[in-house]
Amino acid sequence: MAKQLIKGNEAIVKAAVLAGCRAYYGYPITPASEIAEAAAHYLPLAGGTFLQAESEVAAINMIYGAAGAGLRAMTASSGPGISLMQEGLSFLAGAELPCVIADIMRAGPGLGNIGPEQGDYFQVVKGGGHGNYRALVLAPDSVQEMADLTALAFELADKYRNPVYVLADGYIGQMMEPVEFANQAIEPPPPDWAVLGTAESRKNLISSIFIEPESQEHHVRHMMTKYHRAEREDVRFESVQTEDADIVLVGYGIIARILKSVVEMARERGVKAGLLRPITLYPFPTRAIRALCGHAATFGVVEMSTGQMVEDVRLAVEGRCPVEFYGRSGGVVPTAEEILAFVLEIAKPAWPASILEEVAIHD
């Protein structure tokens, strides 16, 4: 199918509808509002439901109802709205309901501003809500991936009966790039555990209560086996020139795109840099990162935050080699040039003499 130039936020919705999403409940917030706007257009077209809910709290619970009734359902928001959804996320995970949530991150904390940031990593990747659960998290770095990973998110949500996030930042959401969509639409039949209001599904129950401590423990252990399975089967990442890299950069989303430029610029200056881009933030590519400790001298983690994913990189590296961090926040997107200065700085011991002069300027 021919490509079309569209915004990341719109690509999410088209891909979702093609993947069988028939329920969208959401509340407007910049920079995610285009998702709701596109959903208002495309969901009814496909015979699905779109509703602007009274709040994110209501929206995520409507998703709970729709998912419980066996529909592929999604919502989208940004920082403050995601915070409000966290109780619902915990209930969805506890009741083992699949759904997709897109978080188009903006700057925080508090109202912050609407510029792009990656400060939601902790609340999205590490849980956010109460109790022992995880959400799977996919991090697109292009508009094409906004489409592809949204479709994948629905598959994974069903595979694990668990909420799955698409975690992007304001830039990926607002950006336009050419996208090729799936040329087939699917609409999976309702799962056999769902409550449909039919004789066959009458015995079904959606709930997250286990009043006996032993049953609750059994339940969370069962959930952990799902997560361990995801850690074995569904870790995804992209490696760019890591085979011979002395400096392995780690970044996701828009930062990974900038890092791809930085890798080229560093190599032009004789520094062997590479990029490991986590595509799944949970499950995290821990083993892939650990495997690189063999030859990498240093890891350089770059985020639009004050340092959140870097903790997972450090856990993966477990002290085998240094992990350096460079972050901008508040809606500031680091330039390739400033990241290059950081790379040259952490690469110092491996510098060819020819670039010493240039680096001195950055000091």
Place this chain on the structure above:
Amino acid sequence: MINEHDLAALNGTCPEHYEPFQDRAGAFYETFERKPENQEQTHYCPGCGHGITHKMVARAIDELGIQDRTILCTPVGCSVFGYYYFDVGNIQAAHGRASAVAVGAKRARPDSVVLCYQGDGDLAAIGTAEIVHAANRGEPITVFFLNNAIYGMTGGQMAPTTLIGMKSTTTPNGRDPWNEGYPLHICELFAQLDAPVYLERVALGNSKQLIGAARAIKKGIENQVKGLGFSLIEILSPCPTIWKMNPVDAQHWVRDELTKVFPPGVYRDRTKDAPVRPAPKPKPALADLPKMLVGKGGVAPVEPAGTAPAAVHDLSIRIAGFGGQGVLMLGQVLAEAGLSADMRVSWLPSYGPEMRSGTSNCHVRISHKEIASPVVTKPNVLLALNEPSLRKFLATVEPGGWVLYNGTSLPEGMERDDVHFVIKPFTELADQVGDARAGNIVMLGTLLEATGMLSGESIDAALKRLVKTERWLELDRKALAKGRETFHLEPVSA
């Protein structure tokens, strides 16, 4: 994309046995699990209104013959285990959110009968927003609102419906309106809304009231079966345990005290004249969806790959100006034209903190190679539609790059001798062809003529996709031609 599963297989760590999902189906209806020693009783206290209400709801489901179609959404509160007693599809919700959950379920399965059961803390405190909006949208669900003027489950704290002067664990001296406000009257409040079809308050205070309650409950469900809108039945209900009364006294207290503050009655009944919901539109065939979603928007290249001139092998363009000058549109035309020329493209608008003060800018990349960063910090083309933009971005332009400026001469301090300047009053030129707002397209014409980037066909294909009206398409074509000829009128100042 590498899947770590492959790595794991290589390393010999094969996936372990994977447990099937928790199967909770059927678990609750043969035995009453919560109190295994007590199979003949509910978990409710003796004399509790929940048990009575459950029986009435169950009987109505039975009489209406809708057991298979029913989906019961239960709250958090003493009735959290309502699903033990109803052999129907059950969805247990978070505290206060049962009505939102019911909305999601009902809209997903319009043929089902969705019952939403909530206590007064659940519905009238933490879940007020959800229930008000469900009512206001006229969601076709049936709500049972159990008002016992107290929080039962958590051990007797104040509810929004607690009476003035009534003691609770969090109003040890009695509810004081100066501190806690007044009892919330849900039926009276909802009677102000347009959408609800049926609102009635009933009480469980004596056998006459019980008969009335059973009738209202059945009617509320029947409304939904008939396809009518929102029905809510408020049930004044005894909580002997927290009220510290015996069941008989508690019943009398409902009849004598609660009903004084919460008068029973029909607050809305439009079951006879409620408009019928329009039937949902027929669903399109699945096979048609890709075309409906992507169809016309798809772009087929108008020129074969690699034919664009070498000058455009890797363009990093920054476009900036005032809002309304067509900055974002100009960027989109360039990106669309690049796509038509079978090149890699990206378009990134300024938004957020940069957007303040009515200025606007965007980043466009057009390249034969895969585009690494779409963020343009060192442009080789700067299109400055006003002076502040030139001042902001000129210093960032790569040596050898192009700078097009909308003006008659370079402002002071803006000289550079290592870039190509083209300075024209693009806005005025656009005015000459019919509309000053086409200044961006005049600038585009000049840019194309100056650099030889992108063919006329690619640009025209882009304009056709982006420009919605014939009038503007004509105007833009004229503006483009004006830009091209203008470039040749005076030499480029180096």
